[in-house]
Amino acid sequence: MDVDTRLLRYFLAVAEEGSLTHAAARLFVSQPALTKQIRQLENLLGTRLFTRSRAGMALTEPGQALAERVPALLADWDRALRETRQVAERAARVLRVGFIASAANEATPRIIAAFTRRRPGWRVDMRQAAWSNPTAGLADGDVDVALLRLPFPGQDTLRVEVLFAEPRWVALPDTHPFAMRDVIPFRDLWDEPFVAAPPETGGWRDYWLAADERDGHPVRVGAVMDQPDDWLSVIANGYGIALAPESSARFYARPGVVYRPVSGVSPSQVGVAWAPADDANPVVRDFVRCCLDNRPPLHPETDP
Amino acid sequence: MDVDTRLLRYFLAVAEEGSLTHAAARLFVSQPALTKQIRQLENLLGTRLFTRSRAGMALTEPGQALAERVPALLADWDRALRETRQVAERAARVLRVGFIASAANEATPRIIAAFTRRRPGWRVDMRQAAWSNPTAGLADGDVDVALLRLPFPGQDTLRVEVLFAEPRWVALPDTHPFAMRDVIPFRDLWDEPFVAAPPETGGWRDYWLAADERDGHPVRVGAVMDQPDDWLSVIANGYGIALAPESSARFYARPGVVYRPVSGVSPSQVGVAWAPADDANPVVRDFVRCCLDNRPPLHPETDP
DNA sequence: CGACATCCATGCCATCAGGTTATAGACGCA
DNA sequence: TGCGTCTATAACCTGATGGCATGGATGTCG
Known part of the structure; x- marks a missing residue:
């Protein structure tokens, strides 16, 4: 009885979303494709995994049993894959x-x-x-x-x-009033909107918002960015400012963005x-x- | 990175056989099909899994790493599958x-x-x-x-x-000299060729050859059969005889095969x-x- | 030395599974 | 009644899979 891990991923997505439509969006496939795949998995197992309704897809008892086991299967395959690659790279x-x-x-x-x-x-x-x-x-x-x-x-x-270690500076749009100043006390930036890392990065995000150095003053988040390019664009366009290592001034120079030293934040x-x-x-x-x-x-x- | 368990089974077969040709025969696919599949798995992982030679296929270092992990993956999938089906049957x-x-x-x-x-x-x-x-x-x-x-x-x-419990009788071709006797002492059958179960069934096979009740006398195996139909045909055609429960005389009657009581074997x-x-x-x-x-x-x- | 056997690789073709778009059907809700 | 939100179905396209025939490399044996 052969199955594709794709099929398991699809199944898990539908189980988690409780909806073909939403799962299809999350998986970047069309909803009919998912419909067919789920039906195929059901035929393979010889049992209904979901009860369909206008409200969406709910797991049946056997579906639930499968949904409990699939994440471990996928994780194990992933681990085997990574370990194999690791050996390959070492051998090469x-x-x-x-x-x-x-x-x-x-x-x-x-x-x-x-x-x-x-x-x-x-x-x-x-x-x-x-x-x-x-x-x-x-x-x-x-x-x-x-x-x-x-x-x-x-x-x-x-x-x-x-x-x-290197000092943390601040990246500002060149139109910003602080762009002319030599050294900016961090306290002056407390009320500025910041460009932050995605929330799932936890402490990392907080560190670059210098959450510990605000005396409990809340952070204003102006945008959330994941890529240096987007980050620079968003700053240049004035959606927010951000702390950055001093070296960013050399590695991430861009017209419209200036970097200035900041006092009062750790390096x-x-x-x-x-x-x-x-x-x-x-x-x-x-x-x-x-x-x-x-x-x-x-x-x-x-x-x- | 998605894989089909089929691909893993193929890989494992080649790894175990050390040969595309033999593995293809075992998997009931053509050798070119296997060639292509293995190559595809290698592309997927981005590394060579086998070193090809005229002598066959030998695992590379990463191939070996994968081969160690795949059996557990397949077994886990199999278990998940069975457990799901079990829940399904119970629910139904x-x-x-x-x-x-x-x-x-x-x-x-x-x-x-x-x-x-x-x-x-x-x-x-x-x-x-x-x-x-x-x-x-x-x-x-x-x-x-x-x-x-x-x-x-x-x-x-x-x-x-x-x-x-029911007594064990013996199934004979009706042309056999013993076919006319009323009760046959098991000792008289020691030198007859027997129809046996496949070797992998171990103690089960021995029990139906009554290996324990021959005083160490070796068994002559005339044929190995897995299905009642084949078993009956082989006996009817005189390739061997076999012990069978008394009820076989009723459930597995066939022209050319007679059942006779045997003394000296446990029920x-x-x-x-x-x-x-x-x-x-x-x-x-x-x-x-x-x-x-x-x-x-x-x-x-x-x-x- | 040449015919042969035994490997794996390649080319070509038929088939099928997976994907997409468009659309239908069911049903609650304003 | 019409709309929005689900899932199911139909028609179609593409790419992957497997089969057959065959090629190429390399030992082996008469």
Whole structure:
């Protein structure tokens, strides 16, 4: 009796949404396609999984039994898939490095060069992650090491070496009244609308809103963005401002957006992270060593 | 990343056989079809799973990693499937009853009638199993209860109530010299070729060859058969003889085959079996009770 | 040395399953 | 009665799957 994981995903979506129409939208397929697929799964099992009604689709008893088991099945397949890929990359001598934004800034090329010098025959596969994924795939096993901004959610389940720190500045539209000022006290920004990371990023989002440094003053969120490009556009268009590492001024320069120093917020740390399972992995250790050996010169303000 | 369990089965077959050609034969598909499927799985994972050579297909390192994980995935899916079906049958008020050969002989219809009287609205789904499956699907969860011949392999992991016993006779071609005799001492049959159950049935096969009652005398196997029809044909055609319950003379009569009593072999017991997980299942308990209440009259020879 | 056997790979074709759009049918609600 | 919101159905298109025939590589045996 053969089934496609697609079919299981479809089933689960309908079970969760309680509606073919909504599930179809979520899965980016048409509603008739879903109708057929669900019916097919039912034929395969020889039983009704849903009771149809004008109000939507409700799980039957056997449907419920299946819905309880399917998530584990899908998760297991996903894990097998990732582990296989991991073995493949290792066998192909590829180190997968995830990173966020500008990684280790200007130090990044030096780190990679040092690594390829130390491990001839190995290739570094750099993978940029969206901000909604603060571990850049490390937590999911998609990469072997990651260059990350601290703190990030789940930090205590991973190994981290801090590389350097840099001050947090603020990104403003160039039309903003503060755009001319030299250094802006963070308190002056409390009532400004901010561009935030998606809510599911939790502590990460709070950190870049500097929620801890507002004395309980509530945050105004002007927009939620996931990609640097969108982020820059939204700031340039005046929907909000945002804290950003000083280096963004170099890596994410754009007409209409200016970066200004901010006083009264802690600096942002950059670290290299890896999974505890790789503690003894010599290739990962080498990469971490290269990171530590090639950290940028200390920043005068944050590391006196 | 979606996969079909078919693809995983194909992969596993090639991994186990070490050859596309052999795996294709085992899977009843053409070799080019398998070639394409394996290549597709490799594309999906983005890595080579086998090294091809004239000698066959050998797993690569990532292939090995996948091959280790796939059996558990397939087993889990199978279990989810069976459990869902089980819930479905229960919800539909169907009791799945597996049986071997003639089940409880003439008592069978009485048992079913008693059960439907006790559980109005319930239906009994009788499923005959091949001899290669001595638990009639009970061990695999395909049925809820089973009417079985004792002893059977795995008997101690299931609950069993013995219903009755009947003597074992011998089935012979009517051209056989012994076909005229009244009672045949088993010792006289030691050197006859026997028709046996498939080897994988282990103790079950031995029991019907009466291996324990030959004083170590070796068994001559004349043929291996899985289905009553084939079994009868093979006996009629003189390829061998076989022990069989006395009731076979009534349930499996066929021109060219005669049944004769045998002395010196223990009788065959018939029992009703269920899974320990169903100890508290009222429907299963009812069925077992109906079996016990409707056992056939005692047999004069085996139960004096 | 050449014919053969045994692998896997490729090309071509028929079939089928999955997807899409358009539309029908059921039913509550204003 | 007409509208909005569900699911089901019909007609059609595309791509994947499997089968057959065949090619190419490489040992093996007479």
